[in-house]
Amino acid sequence: MNSGAYDSDNIFAKILRGEIPAQKVYEDNSTLVIMDVMPQAEGHVLVIPKAASRNILDADPATLGPLIAVVQKIAIAAQEAFDADGVTIMQFNEAPAGQSVFHLHFHVIPRREGVPLRPHSGKMEDGSVLAANAAKIRQALAG
Template sequence: MSYDENNVFARILRGELPSYKVYETEHVLVFMDVMPRSAGHMLVIPKAKARNILDIGQGELQHVFSAVQLMSRLAKEALGADGVSIIQSNEGAGGQIVFHMHVHVIPRWNGIELKPHSGVMEDAEVLASTAERYREALSRLKG
């Protein structure tokens, strides 16, 4: 299958749709998942046009997973998470819903189960506040 230029993440990258940005480089964008499965759920996407892990270039994949590692550390630093779940799905049969390569970074706490993917959007103020907490903690973490 080919890359869909109008997928929701491509539209976010072009600035056509809003997002709650956490981190950005020339290669990746990290933003809050608007339908989080846990408080602080982030998405890491490449700026490259890649449908999923099956067609992304090695260099771009390295940038994505470097950001995933940094965001995992950030979740622990900013939110005091006990752990982090990393989810990356490919093609419909693998559970992929948006066909632009992406990785879910989901903060986890002992004794708290993940919420199901319900399609319910989080309150905008919560997303904005959490993104701000992440950005503030990022300067401490990288310092």
């Protein structure tokens, strides 16, 4: 059961409309990929559909195919860009499950053996670090 309606004033909707800046990594007709401003590991990105969806529970199934294809593409590039041992992909649905921004999104986080995730603390990463990390992923995407 979905707990609420889509709020077009959520931060990701504002980023998609260009009202709030974000460090963009990749964009196509249906998807935007940005650096997470409170990364839990180096290279943590968010894959966001352009279609308005509160979460996976209310998303149009036609949105999900292209979205998950981009999640895979970004996961491969992020793993390469950060010489990671693996990649954690997370997606939360409703507040009790950990969702805090109510626009469908996937977290893609490069991981190294033995290195725990940092807490999602509210401490924002320096913009120059995010820009450099975004460039690394874009370079891996370019081949």
